[in-house]
Amino acid sequence: MPEYKAPVRDMRFVLHELLNLDDHYAQLGLEEVNGELIDAFLEEGAKFAANELAPLNRSGDEEGCHFENGVVTTPKGFKEAYAKYVEGGWPAMGGDVNYGGQGLPSSAGIAISEMIGSANWSWSMYPGLGHGAVATIEEHGTPEQKDTYLPKLISGEWTGTMCLTEPHCGSDLGILKSRAEPQADGSYAITGTKIFISAGEHDMADNIVHIVLARLPDAPAGTRGISLFIVPKVLVNEDGSLGERNGVACGSIEHKMGIKASATCVMNFDGAKGWLIGEPNRGLHAMFTFMNFARLGTAVQGVAHAEIGFQGGLEYARDRLAMRALSGPKNPDGPADPIIVHPDVRRMLLTAKAFAEGGRALVYYTSKLGDVVQKSKDEQARKEADDLMALLTPIAKAFLTEAGLEAANHGVQIYGGHGFIREWGMEQNVRDARISTLYEGTTGIQALDLLGRKVLQTQGAALRNWTKVIHKFCEGNADNQGMQEFVEPLTRLNKEWGDMTMAIGAQAMQNIENVGAASVDYLMYSGYVTLGYFWAAMADVAQRKLAEGAGDEDFYKAKIATARFYFKRILPRTAGHKGAIEGGLDCLMDLDEAHFAF
Numbered sequence: 001m002p003e004y005k006a007p008v009r010d011m012r013f014v015l016h017e018l019l020n021l022d023d024h025y026a027q028l029g030l031e032e033v034n035g036e037l038i039d040a041f042l043e044e045g046a047k048f049a050a051n052e053l054a055p056l057n058r059s060g061d062e063e064g065c066h067f068e069n070g071v072v073t074t075p076k077g078f079k080e081a082y083a084k085y086v087e088g089g090w091p092a093m094g095g096d097v098n099y100g101g102q103g104l105p106s107s108a109g110i111a112i113s114e115m116i117g118s119a120n121w122s123w124s125m126y127p128g129l130g131h132g133a134v135a136t137i138e139e140h141g142t143p144e145q146k147d148t149y150l151p152k153l154i155s156g157e158w159t160g161t162m163c164l165t166e167p168h169c170g171s172d173l174g175i176l177k178s179r180a181e182p183q184a185d186g187s188y189a190i191t192g193t194k195i196f197i198s199a200g201e202h203d204m205a206d207n208i209v210h211i212v213l214a215r216l217p218d219a220p221a222g223t224r225g226i227s228l229f230i231v232p233k234v235l236v237n238e239d240g241s242l243g244e245r246n247g248v249a250c251g252s253i254e255h256k257m258g259i260k261a262s263a264t265c266v267m268n269f270d271g272a273k274g275w276l277i278g279e280p281n282r283g284l285h286a287m288f289t290f291m292n293f294a295r296l297g298t299a300v301q302g303v304a305h306a307e308i309g310f311q312g313g314l315e316y317a318r319d320r321l322a323m324r325a326l327s328g329p330k331n332p333d334g335p336a337d338p339i340i341v342h343p344d345v346r347r348m349l350l351t352a353k354a355f356a357e358g359g360r361a362l363v364y365y366t367s368k369l370g371d372v373v374q375k376s377k378d379e380q381a382r383k384e385a386d387d388l389m390a391l392l393t394p395i396a397k398a399f400l401t402e403a404g405l406e407a408a409n410h411g412v413q414i415y416g417g418h419g420f421i422r423e424w425g426m427e428q429n430v431r432d433a434r435i436s437t438l439y440e441g442t443t444g445i446q447a448l449d450l451l452g453r454k455v456l457q458t459q460g461a462a463l464r465n466w467t468k469v470i471h472k473f474c475e476g477n478a479d480n481q482g483m484q485e486f487v488e489p490l491t492r493l494n495k496e497w498g499d500m501t502m503a504i505g506a507q508a509m510q511n512i513e514n515v516g517a518a519s520v521d522y523l524m525y526s527g528y529v530t531l532g533y534f535w536a537a538m539a540d541v542a543q544r545k546l547a548e549g550a551g552d553e554d555f556y557k558a559k560i561a562t563a564r565f566y567f568k569r570i571l572p573r574t575a576g577h578k579g580a581i582e583g584g585l586d587c588l589m590d591l592d593e594a595h596f597a598f
C-alpha cells in the first residue's frame, strides 16, 4: 500500500505564492499568525498524518467499528490517535480565544485538515464534526451555552455531531418529524429518530454534543418550521462536570461501502433534554453554519482522494513494467518499459494531479474568503467575501468530490487488476471517496443550490462577482504573451458561462423545470471553468518565479506543464456539458414514467 506523504511543497505554493497569506493576514490585522507559523504547522501536521493516522487507514477499514448494547468501539488505535491529537492542541486552532481556542483564521488550518483527511478520512470525521459544532455554537449560541460547551469542544475533550437526516428524509428536510416539547425549566424534550449520524456514538471522548433539527409544537410545515437544539449525550452539571446520561442512544451502526471506520449511527432521541440554539423556527438558517462548514470539509475530501489516487498511481506507474513505448524502448535494459511511458497512463496520472492541485487551490482560496468573513473589520469586504463564498461552496463541494471520485478511479485503473485487490489501497480510496458526492447534499442538490438559489435567484449577481475576478485576471494578463495559451480560452469560457446562464434563465421563465434539467451539467461546467482560473493563476505565478530565477525550476515547470494539460485535455469537457444543457428538458421528461420498463 503506498504511504501517504503530505504534499507540503505544493501546499506552501498555494498558501504563500498563490494566495500570499502573509499579506492577507497583515491586511486583516492578524498579528497572531504569519507564514512562518503556517510552515511550522505544515511540518508538524505532515508528521502527525503520516506517523499516527496513515498507518490506521487500512486496518481501520478492515476492522470497522463495533456495536454492542448501544456502545460503539472504534477500530484499534483510533482512540489513542485521537488522544494524541487532543494532547497536541490541534482541535483548538480555530476556536475562540475566550474559550481556550487559538483564534486562528480558517486558512491556517485548512492544509492540516487536508493532510489528516488524506491520511485517514474515516478518522478525520470524528474531530471534523466537533469543529462544525463549535462553529455553530460560536455563531448562534447564548453566552451560557458557549460557557457550557465551547471549552470542552474546542479542546477536543468532547466531540460533536450534526443530526439532520431521518429515515424518510435527507435532502428534503422540510418534511422532518422529530419533535421538541417545551419544558417548565426552559429546556425541550426531543423525541425522534435520526439516521446516518456520523460520529453519533464512539469511544474517543467523554461527551458528544449533538446539534439536532426538530420541530416545536404548532410549528409551520416545511423548512420554516424547523428549530435547532443542543442535545448532549451526557448532561452537564452547573459546575461543568458530567452528570446523568441524557435520553439519547445509538440504536445501531450502518454497514457501509466505505469510510468503514467512521461510525454512522442510528440515533434515538427519547425525550432527551435539549436547549434551543438560535431563534425558534429558524433552525435551518442556524444549521447552515454547520452545513457550510461541513460542505467545505467535504470539498477537502475530494482533494484528499484525488491526492491519494495520484500518489498511489505515480508510485506504481514508475515501478510497474508493461510493454514498450510505441516509439521504442525507454528502458532497454529491462524486459519492458515502466507504464509511466504510456500516454494513456500519463493521462490518468495527470488528471488526478490536476484535480488534486487545482482543487487544493480552490479550497484554500475559499477558506481565505472565510477568514475575511470571520475576521475583517471592513463590512463591505466581509459581505463581498461572504457572497463569493456562497457561490463557490456548492461548486467546491460537488465538483471537487466528483473530480476526487474520478481521480480515485484512475488510481485503481493505473494499477490494472492489482487496483481491484485490497492490499494496494486503491480500491479503499474509491470506496471511501464514494460517499463524498452523497452526503452534505448530493451533487444534484448542490447543483440546484448553485443554479437556482445562488445564480438565478440573485439575477446572476453572485455569478458576476466571480466572473469579474476571472475577467480581471485575464485583462491583467492580456499583454503577457507567455500566458495567452491560458488567457484566451479562459476569457472565452468566462463569457460563455455568463451567456449560457442568461439562456438558462430565459428558459426557466418559460418552464422552471429547465433549471433541474440543466443543473448538474451547469455545476460541472462551472467547476471546470473555476478550476481553469486557478490553473491559469498558478501558471502565472510559476512563470513569474521562473523569470525571476527564484530557483526550484523543476517544480515551477511541472506546474506550467500541468496547467497546459488541464487546459488542453480537461477544460474542453465544458463543451460536452454545454451541449448536454442545450439538449434541453423534453428528452428527459417525454418518456412516460409508466413506460420506463416493460
Ligand SMILES: Cc1cc2nc3c(=O)[nH]c(=O)nc-3n(C[C@H](O)[C@H](O)[C@H](O)COP(=O)(O)OP(=O)(O)OC[C@H]3O[C@@H](n4cnc5c(N)ncnc54)[C@H](O)[C@@H]3O)c2cc1C
Residues within 6 Å of the ligand: 162, 163, 164, 165, 168, 169, 170, 171, 172, 195, 196, 197, 198, 199, 256, 264, 435, 438, 439, 440, 441, 442, 443, 444, 445, 448, 516
Ligand atoms: C455515511 C453517511 C454519513 C452521513 N452523515 C450524516 C450526518 O452526520 N448527519 C446527517 O444529518 N446526515 C448524514 N448523512 C445523510 C446524508 O446527508 C443524506 O443521505 C443525503 O443528504 C441524501 O439524503 P437521502 O439519503 O435522504 O437521499 P434523498 O433525499 O432521498 O435523495 C435520493 C436521490 O434523489 C435526488 N433528489 C432528491 N431531491 C431532488 C430534487 N429536488 N432534484 C433533483 N434530485 C433530487 C438526490 O440527489 C439523490 O440522488 C450521512 C449519510 C451517509 C450515507
